[in-house]
Amino acid sequence: MRRLAGTALSGSFNGERFLMGEIASSDDREPTREWLQSLADERTGGHVRITGSLWLTTFDIHHAIVPRYRLGRVFPAGDSAHIHSPAGGQGMNTGMQDAYNLAWKLALAVRGRGTEELLESYHAERHPVAPATRDQRSAQVARTTWAEL
Ligand SMILES: Cc1cc2nc3c(=O)[nH]c(=O)nc-3n(C[C@H](O)[C@H](O)[C@H](O)COP(=O)(O)OP(=O)(O)OC[C@H]3O[C@@H](n4cnc5c(N)ncnc54)[C@H](O)[C@@H]3O)c2cc1C
DSSP states (O other): OEEEEEEESSSSSEEEEEEEEEEEEEEEOOOOOOHHHHHHHHHHTOOOOOOOEEEEEEEEOOOOOOOOOTTTTBBBOOTTTTTOOOOSOHHHHHHHHHHHHHHHHHHHTTTHHHHHHHHHHHHHHHHTHHHHHHHHHHHHHHHHGGGGG
8 A cells, every 4th residue: 555645736737736745554543734845845856835735634545456367267357357557548448458468368268168278378368468557557646746836
């Protein structure tokens, strides 16, 4: 789990801009402008001054991956198989690629032409993609949240 602290800033970009940054997931204090300013000072070298804040909050980004993409006749795909940060817009795309990989294998199996080996290949081919995507997205959140200004 990752936790982000942030504030919506007034006076720019159709009235709002968001300042967000990653904090320790164990840090559950209520956000204050002073705290966010100290985080901004620490991470931007004092270049960002929060003057008008509309909303202060923290939120968590969860990530999880099922250990197997096949449990008998059940083949998890999409968010039922893997969830991670939406940063980078990979969730739906990854899920569609799961479905693309799986659909023709299931279609053959339904017609009695799909082997066990072919059905097992769904896990072998798609499961490794999930941790790679999760790690890339988590790294992206850590790198870019303060750059949203
Ligand atoms: C803020 C945000 C921004 C995002 N931006 C992007 C992006 O830019 N690009 C991208 O690729 N992805 C993005 N994603 C991720 C993307 O939305 C998801 O990965 C995708 O929608 C998952 O699709 P899915 O079909 O696997 O699951 P879902 O969309 O969750 O669909 C599951 C469906 O099953 C239904 N359901 C649940 N339980 C049952 C039940 N027991 N019986 C019957 N039906 C049930 C639910 O109601 C739902 O309709 C974003 C996600 C978020 C939160």
